[in-house]
Amino acid sequence: MRQWMPISTSPKGRLALAAVSEFGARPFGDVAVANLARAAGVTTGALYHHFGSKLGLYQFVRDDVERRLVDRLEGAFAAGGGVADALAVAFDFAVAEQFLHLVDVPPAATAADTIAEVIGGHVRSPLLGAVLVAAWRAAIHAVGEGASASDARAALQAIDVRPRPVIESP
Template identity: 60%
Template sequence: MREWIPVSTSPKGRLVLAAVKEFGARPFEEVTVAELAAAAEVTTGALYHHFGSKLGLYAFVRDDVERRLLDRMEGAVAATGAGAGRSAAVTSAMLVGLDFAVRENFLRILGDPPPGAGPDRLAEMLARSAVPPAPLLGTVLAAAWRAALTAIAGGARPEDARAAIAALRLHAPDDELRAL
């Protein structure tokens, strides 16, 4: 359970909301501390006070956005059901996640791999969804999913990215997933 929920009227909450918007639409390197502070109507000192650094704010926001993504994707896996097969469940999860990222404009923040040496929770979730669990498959699928988001952020049509992800199912029937 979450310890703190940002309140949009507090300086910390406004920083989080500004960061979600900016990091969702632009790469981390292009977003400046001054821009974040100005968008939140706070000083740069407030950003450092609450998050320690731009990377600290990014990590906080990414964690929140990624949790929302994974909730939706895990729900899609569960909702697809055993009768449809694990390949269909994984594809469904990836499509639900793509739609969420596009709708919320989280293309950049979710299109990049997680910062640092921490775990890749998306890859782990996708690996667990395969039968039997396949860590390398999760890594490959997460990379393909992130590449689709990056392509959309670069101007590709979301429909084309959806079609590319849906095509992955054609090349990974359940028997092949079990073999991995």
């Protein structure tokens, strides 16, 4: 399982760590460039130098967070867990790490939804994968808006998804 460890003493590393915290706590539009720079102890110029824009920094940390979530999903499936187990593992990780507003919405229209693709591959239906991940994101969003994590997790676990049997041709 990958564990991203930035060099936190570098300006780029401090910006990435601050961005995970800031974007995890608030939606993208509510996070100001000046607040990101202040939280990282750098100038706004450093943010633009390393990431090009607030969106560039957001995409950098979101991509990393999604990679870590996908690793956990794949680990849950490899351990023999079902879809509900994998979603619970990813939910618990996102909540514990405070990634709430980083993953509670689908990626931009130009980006692939790797989390939905992984789930869709295990239920043999890309559309069902997208529906299940939408429910997972709704549970995470609810926690970000103040709902109890245990209530949101219980709602997510109430979804009964059984893998479709594979029918072999004669």
